[in-house]
Amino acid sequence: MPRIDGTTRRIANMATTKKAKENKKTAPIPTWKREPGWDKLEKGEEARLEKYCAEYLRFISESKTERLVHDHLLEEARKLGFLDLDQAARAKKPLKPGTGVYRSMDGKTLLLARIGAAPLEEGLNLVGGHADCPRLDLKPCPLYQDEELVLLDTHYYGGIKHYQWLALPLALYGVVIRRDGTKVDVAIGDAPGDPVFCITDILPHLDVDQSKQTMREGVRGEKLNVVFGSRPVSKEQDDKDVPQKAKLNILRMLRETYGIEEEDFASAELEVVPAGQARELGLDRSMLLGYGQDDRVCSYAAARAVLDFQGIPRRTMGALVVDKEEIGSYGRTGMDSTFLPNSVAELVAATEKTYSDLTVRRALEHTRMLSADVGTLADPDYKGANSNGNMGRLNCGLQVNKYDGHGGKGGASDASAEFMAHVRKVFNDNKVLWQICELGKPDVGGGGTIALYMARLGIEVVDCGVGLLCMHAPWEIAGKLDVYMAYKGYSAFLANA
Ligand code: MN
Ligand code: MN
Numbered sequence: 001m002p003r004i005d006g007t008t009r010r011i012a013n014m015a016t017t018k019k020a021k022e023n024k025k026t027a028p029i030p031t032w033k034r035e036p037g038w039d040k041l042e043k044g045e046e047a048r049l050e051k052y053c054a055e056y057l058r059f060i061s062e063s064k065t066e067r068l069v070h071d072h073l074l075e076e077a078r079k080l081g082f083l084d085l086d087q088a089a090r091a092k093k094p095l096k097p098g099t100g101v102y103r104s105m106d107g108k109t110l111l112l113a114r115i116g117a118a119p120l121e122e123g124l125n126l127v128g129g130h131a132d133c134p135r136l137d138l139k140p141c142p143l144y145q146d147e148e149l150v151l152l153d154t155h156y157y158g159g160i161k162h163y164q165w166l167a168l169p170l171a172l173y174g175v176v177i178r179r180d181g182t183k184v185d186v187a188i189g190d191a192p193g194d195p196v197f198c199i200t201d202i203l204p205h206l207d208v209d210q211s212k213q214t215m216r217e218g219v220r221g222e223k224l225n226v227v228f229g230s231r232p233v234s235k236e237q238d239d240k241d242v243p244q245k246a247k248l249n250i251l252r253m254l255r256e257t258y259g260i261e262e263e264d265f266a267s268a269e270l271e272v273v274p275a276g277q278a279r280e281l282g283l284d285r286s287m288l289l290g291y292g293q294d295d296r297v298c299s300y301a302a303a304r305a306v307l308d309f310q311g312i313p314r315r316t317m318g319a320l321v322v323d324k325e326e327i328g329s330y331g332r333t334g335m336d337s338t339f340l341p342n343s344v345a346e347l348v349a350a351t352e353k354t355y356s357d358l359t360v361r362r363a364l365e366h367t368r369m370l371s372a373d374v375g376t377l378a379d380p381d382y383k384g385a386n387s388n389g390n391m392g393r394l395n396c397g398l399q400v401n402k403y404d405g406h407g408g409k410g411g412a413s414d415a416s417a418e419f420m421a422h423v424r425k426v427f428n429d430n431k432v433l434w435q436i437c438e439l440g441k442p443d444v445g446g447g448g449t450i451a452l453y454m455a456r457l458g459i460e461v462v463d464c465g466v467g468l469l470c471m472h473a474p475w476e477i478a479g480k481l482d483v484y485m486a487y488k489g490y491s492a493f494l495a496n497a
Contacts, residue, residue: 123366406446
């Protein structure tokens with residue numbers, strides 16, 4: 001049977017020598033066990049793990065939207081001397097191996113790359129994750145008053161469980177483009193002294209009707225209205241007897257503070273997210289609790305792996321941080337767009353003497369990629385969903401998912417055994433603690449990632465990321481060892497795949 005090194009002959013030959021036969025009899029039978037990896041860390045590695053996790057906690061606490069993730073990573077890249085790829089491609093001076101470049105789309109989607117020694121037609125090593133997360137987007141006409149309260153009407157983004165968003169402190173982030181085209185950045189709820197916002201829930205004393213309904217029906221998407229204010233405009237500021245005086249007061253404050261008028265919400269992207277910092281979790285501090293770990297835990301690790309790389313990589317390496325994964329990867333900043341093939345074309349233009357479309361196609365077909373997205377973990381309270389023997393486990397290492405999809409692998413790109421062997425070898429050779437997983441029982445649900453959109457371009461790809469507990473909840477849980485292993489694993493893949 002062919003083994004991981006791909007040669008049946010070598011294994012057959014080995015078995016025929018007398019010594020090999022002896023060794024085979026006395027050697028312990030190799031078994032594979034899924035277990036927490038703390039004792040398998042290398043010397044001094046735990047300190048690196050703690051440092052990385054502290055930096056990651058700060059990053060996700062400060063980067064609660066896809067735009068902020070983009071801006072923070074781009075700032076880091078520029079500080080390290082990364083060049084604008086589009087400009088470099090027009091300069092007609094081929095970039096030298098080792099050069100760092102970036103390419104950005106709409107302030108949301110980002111490619112960070114380092115030029116390798118090998119020609120691009122031999123392919124790239126890429127790790128791609130997403131920076132958008134489940135949240136509540138404001139509707140284009142969000143502001144209204146009902147009873148005494150001024151409320152913001154929302155349309156939820158991605159797969160949320162509605163009830164989880166009630167009675168929590170919430171923050172508001174995003175941009176508003178004013179009538180004259182100028183942009184206002186909004187961030188309210190996380191700075192010290194900031195007010196926060198909240199969605200109400202019915203008190204248990206009066207919830208007889210609600211408690212009879214299913215969890216999905218008990219709180220509908222239309223109910224997710226954010227309390228934004230309540231104080232009526234003062235008599236001095238408005239002597240007309242208009243209704244909705246509290247809404248008028250909010251509009252007055254928006255004009256005075258931000259120069260925003262009501263129609264400006266039509267050209268805005270405002271996102272309601274949980275307020276507060278990401279934290280260490282557990283008395284032993286072995287886990288992290290934070291908003292938006294799906295998928296910033298992977299996209300941050302991918303970006304850091306490219307930013308921290310020293311020297312000249314063999315193949316060109318890149319971290320891709322995309323938008324819109326949680327709503328199907330559509331849109332021009334999603335994975336199902338021209339961003340990646342166009343970026344590879346720009347890389348070819350920036351590194352080769354003459355541009356050729358064939359080189360771009362060859363580069364894509366020879367590219368190896370990790371679709372860096374989160375997986376699930378065995379939850380003791382929900383054992384019924386576990387895929388026995390194939391379930392990811394907390395702090396047992398970086399997860400590799402050969403396929404995702406639902407009910408019979410529907411919608412999965414399903415990596416080949418050969419590519420699995422390649423990835424496995426890279427991880428083993430570089431002492432990356434990893435585990436092979438699937439999402440859960442085949443018939444209880446499912447999910448997808450950006451992998452199929454990469455596979456469509458001819459790229460060899462497999463899903464590989466950090467397992468989470470309560471994925472898509474306002475606060476998600478990750479294990480520190482897994483968080484660090486994503487960084488270590490992506491670094492190994494980018495340098496060696
Ligand atoms: Mn995800
Ligand atoms: Mn998700």
